[in-house]
Amino acid sequence: METTLIILKPDAVQRGLSGRIISRFEDKGLQVVGMKLMQISQQLAATHYEAHQSKPFYAGLVRFMTSSPVVVLALRGNGAIAIARNMMGATFGSKANPGTIRGDFGVSNSFNLIHGSDSPEAAERELKLFFQPGDVLNWTRASETWVYDMAGGKPE
Ligand code: IDP
Ligand code: MG
Numbered sequence: 676m677e678t679t680l681i682i683l684k685p686d687a688v689q690r691g692l693s694g695r696i697i698s699r700f701e702d703k704g705l706q707v708v709g710m711k712l713m714q715i716s717q718q719l720a721a722t723h724y725e726a727h728q729s730k731p732f733y734a735g736l737v738r739f740m741t742s743s744p745v746v747v748l749a750l751r752g753n754g755a756i757a758i759a760r761n762m763m764g765a766t767f768g769s770k771a772n773p774g775t776i777r778g779d780f781g782v783s784n785s786f787n788l789i790h791g792s793d794s795p796e797a798a799e800r801e802l803k804l805f806f807q808p809g810d811v812l813n814w815t816r817a818s819e820t821w822v823y824d825m826a827g828g829k830p831e
Contacts (some may be wrong), residue, residue, distance in 0.1 A: 676830070677755040678708060678811065680801035682790035685743035688712075692780055693746050696789065699762060699776060700750055704822045709749030709802075709811040715741050723804055735785060749802055749811045753823065753830050756798055759791045 681700070683693050701707065715723075720737045727733050750759055764775025768787050771778035781788050792798035802811065816822065823830035 676751055676753060677795065677798065678749050678751045678802060679756045679759050679792045679798045680790075680805060681748040681750055681759060681792075682740075682805075683746040683748070684786070684788055684790060685739060685745055686781070686783070686786040687788040688744050688746055690780075692788065696776055696780070697746075697748065700748070700759065703752075703758065703762065705750040705752040705755055705758065706816055706819075707748060708751045708813070709747070709806050711747050711806075711810070712744050713747060713805075714744050717741055719804060723801065732785060739785065747805045749806060756792055756795060760793060763789050763791050 683696055687693055687696060697707070697710075717737065720740045721728075724733065724736060724740070727736065730736075752758060762776055764771030764777040766777070766787060767784040768777050768781035769784055771781075771787075773779060776789055777787050792801050825831075
């Protein structure tokens, strides 16, 4: 099982889309194992996006991400990282396919609603940045045995 870090960005929260976006992940079968509303500090935004420091959009990105509260999620599932990225769609709202979160809910190329970890290494790093030990809960869903085929002893 993988766990991925998702951020519902300030535009998603301000536009009242948090519930609908979280519902898409729940509908898919990904399990919410961590969730909180928070305002990202300058320091945390800088650390989270340090790979983009030299990009022309960096200053605007940090301003945007710290401007208003975000909802941070830890989502778990088999292949959760790639599943969530596919559900998010392409980076730019103007290019993202219909059926994806960015494709269905936005048109902007910078206000693009959602962040998701792009690799297991990124997920491990980002989960540690946004959640304290103990904030991510290992809990058993009542629906688990109908979400995955467990006949072979592992989730299929
Ligand atoms: P991703 O979020 O799809 O992984 P990245 O290329 O990692 O996309 O970029 C991180 C974030 O930086 C994007 O989600 C978006 O908010 C912002 N961003 C990326 N490229 C641009 C751009 O060309 N203009 C404005 N903002 C951008
Ligand atoms: Mg990225």
